[in-house]
Amino acid sequence: MKIVFVSSEAAPYAKTGGLADVASALPKALAEAGHEVKVFLPLYRTIKERFPHLALRVAGRPEAFSVWEDREASVPVYFIEHDYFFNRGHLYCTAAGDDPENGDRFAFFSRSVLEALRAIDFSPEIIHTHDWQTAALFGYKKFVMGDDPFFRGTKSVFTIHNLAYQGLFDPGVLGRIGLPKRLFRAEDLEFFGRVNFLKAGILYADAVTTVSPRYAREIQTPEFGCGLDGLLRARRASIRGILNGVDDSMWNPADDAMIAAPFGPDDLAGKKKCKKALLEAFGFAPSVPELPVIGMVSRLVEQKGLDVLVDALDALSLLGIRIIIVGRGDPSIERQLIMALNRFPQNLGLRITYDDALARKVFAGSDFFLIPSRYEPCGLTQMYSQKYGAVPIVRAVGGLDDTVEEFRPETGEGTGFKFQDSDSGALVEAVRRALGAWKNPKWMSMLRRNGMRRDFSWKRSAGAYLGLYRELLG
Numbered sequence: 081m082k083i084v085f086v087s088s089e090a091a092p093y094a095k096t097g098g099l100a101d102v103a104s105a106l107p108k109a110l111a112e113a114g115h116e117v118k119v120f121l122p123l124y125r126t127i128k129e130r131f132p133h134l135a136l137r138v139a140g141r142p143e144a145f146s147v148w149e150d151r152e153a154s155v156p157v158y159f160i161e162h163d164y165f166f167n168r169g170h171l172y173c174t175a176a177g178d179d180p181e182n183g184d185r186f187a188f189f190s191r192s193v194l195e196a197l198r199a200i201d202f203s204p205e206i207i208h209t210h211d212w213q214t215a216a217l218f219g220y221k222k223f224v225m226g227d228d229p230f231f232r233g234t235k236s237v238f239t240i241h242n243l244a245y246q247g248l249f250d251p252g253v254l255g256r257i258g259l260p261k262r263l264f265r266a267e268d269l270e271f272f273g274r275v276n277f278l279k280a281g282i283l284y285a286d287a288v289t290t291v292s293p294r295y296a297r298e299i300q301t302p303e304f305g306c307g308l309d310g311l312l313r314a315r316r317a318s319i320r321g322i323l324n325g326v327d328d329s330m331w332n333p334a335d336d337a338m339i340a341a342p343f344g345p346d347d348l349a350g351k352k353k354c355k356k357a358l359l360e361a362f363g364f365a366p367s368v369p370e371l372p373v374i375g376m377v378s379r380l381v382e383q384k385g386l387d388v389l390v391d392a393l394d395a396l397s398l399l400g401i402r403i404i405i406v407g408r409g410d411p412s413i414e415r416q417l418i419m420a421l422n423r424f425p426q427n428l429g430l431r432i433t434y435d436d437a438l439a440r441k442v443f444a445g446s447d448f449f450l451i452p453s454r455y456e457p458c459g460l461t462q463m464y465s466q467k468y469g470a471v472p473i474v475r476a477v478g479g480l481d482d483t484v485e486e487f488r489p490e491t492g493e494g495t496g497f498k499f500q501d502s503d504s505g506a507l508v509e510a511v512r513r514a515l516g517a518w519k520n521p522k523w524m525s526m527l528r529r530n531g532m533r534r535d536f537s538w539k540r541s542a543g544a545y546l547g548l549y550r551e552l553l554g
């Protein structure tokens with residue numbers, strides 16, 4: 081199959097969250113299964129600076145964009161260059177908030193991908209796009225290029241990685257980006273007086289997927305539906321939940337140059353060294369008896385439930401634990417955490433930063449890994465932490481519920497601890513259960529090994545996507 085992947089981020093080129101990991105790993109898994117895959121990204125300034133070897137593929141199209149190509153990547157990656165829109169120091173937002181031209185920027189990107197496919201003469205069987213940033217593509221395909229024989233055999237898939245980000249813009253955006261103004265009605269893209277880009281993906285793609293089976297069900301309820309649950313229920317038959325995976329070549333403690341020592345399920349000596357290095361990096365002295373370390377690596381946004389953690393700190397500080405947090409995001413959440421650090425310096429370690437190497441040190445050096453999310457479409461860090469022997473403690477929502485199994489000491493099965501309610505009492509109770517296991521070294525090593533041995537490889541998910549593509553192509 082000829083498959084085109086369109087995303088606003090992909091590792092290692094540009095990353096703000098899990099979407100980048102998925103947009104890099106899934107195309108690789110599809111290519112390994114024998115398909116011809118091409119990935120499209122905007123050429124952001126940071127990519128230009130960090131990847132000087134990119135080759136110009138198509139220069140100065142009439143609409144004034146160029147296409148660059150990474151010929152050294154294992155799966156061909158193409159970049160849409162448009163200096164006005166993408167030669168900026170950010171992907172989506174600055175300290176002042178969202179880039180006010182985001183609607184124009186990402187609509188331009190989406191449309192340019194369709195033009196670029198024609199320019200490089202690659203007529204795909206599948207176009208698969210991700211999140212609101214690339215959803216307008218389906219509007220162009222349906223209403224602007226509807227009769228184009230070049231795309232006649234092309235089926236489309238839209239993946240929702242996060243329903244809360246919908247791409248909402250003033251009605252004037254439709255005229256500016258060249259989509260019919262008549263789409264400004266409730267049956268199409270209108271949403272509470274604004275234009276909703278995400279709706280273009282939900283309404284016009286041939287199939288809609290989301291990144292875990294539980295989230296696929298949750299988004300059809302008012303609690304998790306972000307105002308779109310009615311529409312999603314109407315599209316129920318075309319919605320599928322396909323769990324994300326882990327790229328084992330990128331996330332493997334036995335082969336990770338950024339951690340203090342390698343380790344694996346059958347040899348955990350290296351993990352002890354990683355813990356020691358992590359404690360040192362955060363200025364904690366070694367302690368007798370050894371205290372458990374609970375790690376967190378997260379975007380600091382409301383979704384991730386850090387306020388619930390902050391509420392729980394009074395109780396947690398009495399339990400003889402250390403919590404190490406690496407994260408960046410919403411300034412008000414950053415401030416809450418800095419204040420918490422001042423109150424609980426014995427218990428808390430904090431770095432307000434985005435740092436992949438440091439994140440890996442947290443996965444490798446922690447005993448437990450906490451994710452108290454309000455909602456979680458899939459979540460990757462609970463899978464990475466399992467791979468790195470850090471036992472997850474998670475709120476049982478979305479993909480967290482689908483990928484963490486509650487530990488049952490009677491049978492020795494399970495990989496972590498889950499709590500139901502989004503409140504500090506429930507969180508503390510789950511941490512207490514985890515500490516029960518900490519006191520029993522046999523249980524701890526069972527838990528770690530169960531997690532480290534779990535198969536989260538992309539092969540299975542890639543197979544599910546391929547099954548869906550085939551269904552659409554009949």
Ligand code: ADP
Nearest residue numbers: 097098378379407433434435436439459460461
């Ligand atoms: P989301 O996409 O909602 O942020 P995921 O769990 O799917 O959540 O993916 C988050 C990804 O971003 C993981 O690869 C995680 O390691 C990485 N990450 C998040 N915050 C940081 C940070 N402060 N420093 C380094 N990596 C981070």
Ligand code: GLC
Nearest residue numbers: 098099241291457458459460
């Ligand atoms: C989003 C979600 C996260 C998911 C990621 C990749 O950022 O918040 O849960 O893992 O996309 O699909």
